Amino acid sequence: MERLIQTLHRIDGRQYGAYKDLRGTKANLEEFELHFDHIQGDPFAAPSRIRLEIPSETVGLPEESFHNPDACRAAADFFQRSIRRALTGGNRGRGSGKSGLLEIASVGQEVLERTGVVVTDGGDLRVRMQVGLPAQGRRILGREAIRILTQSLPQLVQSHLREGAYSVDLLMAHVCAVEDQVRLRQGLKEKGLVAFVADVSLLPRKSGADDRPMGGGILFESPKSLRVEMDTVHSGQISGLGIPEGVTLIVGGGYHGKSTLLNTLARGVYDHLPGDGRERCVTRAETVTVRAEDGRSVAGVDLRPFIRNLPLEKSTENFSTEDASGSTSQAAGIVESIEAGAKVLLIDEDTAATNFMIRDHRMRELVPSEQEPIVPFIDRVRQLYEEKGISTVLVIGGAGDYLDVADTVIQMKEYEPLDVTEKARRVAKDLPLGEAAPQAPGSWMDGKPRVPHPSSLDPRKGKRSEKVRSTKTRSIQFGEEEIEVSLLAQLVDPSQCRMIGDCLLQFSRGLCDGHRSIPELLDRIEEEISRKGLESVAERGFGDRAAVRRYEIAAALNRLRTLRIL
Secondary structure (H helix, E strand, O other), X not given: OHHHHHXXXXXXXOEHHHHHHHXXXXXXXXXXXXXXXXXXXXXXXXXEXXXXXXXXXXXXXXHHHOOOHHHHHHHHHHHHHHHHXXXXXXXXXXXXXXXXOEEOOOOOOEOOOEOOEEEOOOOOEEEEEEEOOOEEOOEEOHHHHHHXXXXXXXXXXXXXXXXXXXXXXXXHHHHHHHHHHHHHHHHHHHOOEEEEEEOOOEOOEEEOOEEEEXXXXXXXXXXXXXXXXXXXXXXXXXXXXXXXXOXXXXXXXXXXXXXXXXXXXXXXXXXXXXXXXXXXXXXXXXXXXOOOOOOOOEEEEOOOOOEOOOHHHOOOOOEEXXXXXXXXXXXXXXXXXXXXXXXXXXXXXXXXXXXXXXXXXXXXXXXXXXXOXXXXXXXXXXXXXXXXXXXXXXXXXXXXXXXXXXXXXXXXXXXXXXXXXXHHHHXXXXXXXXXXXXXXXXOOOOOOOOOEOHHHOOOOEOOEOOOEEEEOOXXXXXXXXXXXXXXXXXXXXXXXXXXXXXXXXXXXXXXXXOOOOHHHHHHHHHHHHHXXXXXXXXXXXXXXXXXXXXXXXXXXXXXOOOOOEO
16 A cells, blocks of 8 residues: 555656556455556546455455355345445546546446455455546546545445444345246246246336336236246245246237236346346246347358248348348348257337238238248247247237237236137137138258358457457447347347447457367357456456346357358
């Protein structure tokens, strides 16, 4: 600590570049160690990255809060939220540019593994933050830096991170909520379910731009015929709606809650913090939302299950385009999701391509099947479940033909779920489709493993050897290319986009060798993170990365316009 203070006194008033003298510095500030992982080169540049190593004897965590990886993740999330609240507003010091800024990465409603705060299996705490080293113009304010680093940081630790400064009850509520969700999700497969929505959950959100729970929203109550009991670790048995494997339709009038329920299922692949309203709503981890995306690129995808008999005998076995139509993009999205390992598909009729979803009797009469290249999803959806074990949950508002292929039909009426499966079967029986009835045109065709060409993953831009950055959850810049990811419904945090960028970098640095297929690349990334943690893949020293699923990594890779398949 004394050496740190001496250094800051020595460089006080000098040009900003003298802050580089702090590189590699490790300061013992009594209750924690301060490390400088990156020093900014300019007061207007991205802030410097620092790391606080806080030993277990200082933090004093109860053993139950770090006795398994899920507990560690929950405890880390608890402390990152606490630090974030403490630093919100009023933490800026004097100076130019980002001088005096002290911040930690933001968090949403999901409890994700992050690099911002890490709780080790021994109860130690690692905190990664950003600090704007202060300057007036481009002259170092050394005394202000001393105040921030040797007073503000220790005060933050003493008031929020040391034993006795935080509520153990609130911490354990956080941990218990996550452990219960993990257990609920594990129990889905045991009971033959794809999702569970607990009774008295609060599903509506404040707005499309605010994912916090809606005040005064109607609490969820499951229909008795679909009600199941699920075991938890800390809360005993809880009841709720169990959505079984197979083909499930969510129907009902507009504005009655269909999409709200589907959105809950999409987010149910993640754990949520206590008080979110969805902290007992879980979905199988292998669940992927699929939609139409006009204009996206497609690289070497076998579309034969859905698109065939193109004019001029053009094959769709290895299909590529830089400007896919809605139906082609949705077909590619399904095949790519299955390639990545998806076992449950979520589809909302409102965001799907109509001509991909269904062809009614009149259109089949007007344009015979042999003249139509598109095999509608309705003809494949049952086959996907019966032959490949892939379930589908669809929000359907107008395509009644899907009643013929459904195992379960849930009607949302004034935000209340009703089991109308038997009624739907009677309607289907009374109004038969005849020759237009859904029927798979032959067996499902699995394509060959897709192996990316290494040269097609190029992170270079201009004179920079690597240029990778993201814009919220909208896009990822990878070299010269901009990957559009805004329509990926289960990409929920900007930190996940940054993590995807790091994963693509790992691919480009040799992991993609011209032999490994896309699933094999995803397996390697998952194995590395499982063994060594996020920091083994995340760019060194960054505290703004969060765990991302293999399905979103694959989706970003598949939308890289330079991607070529060997």
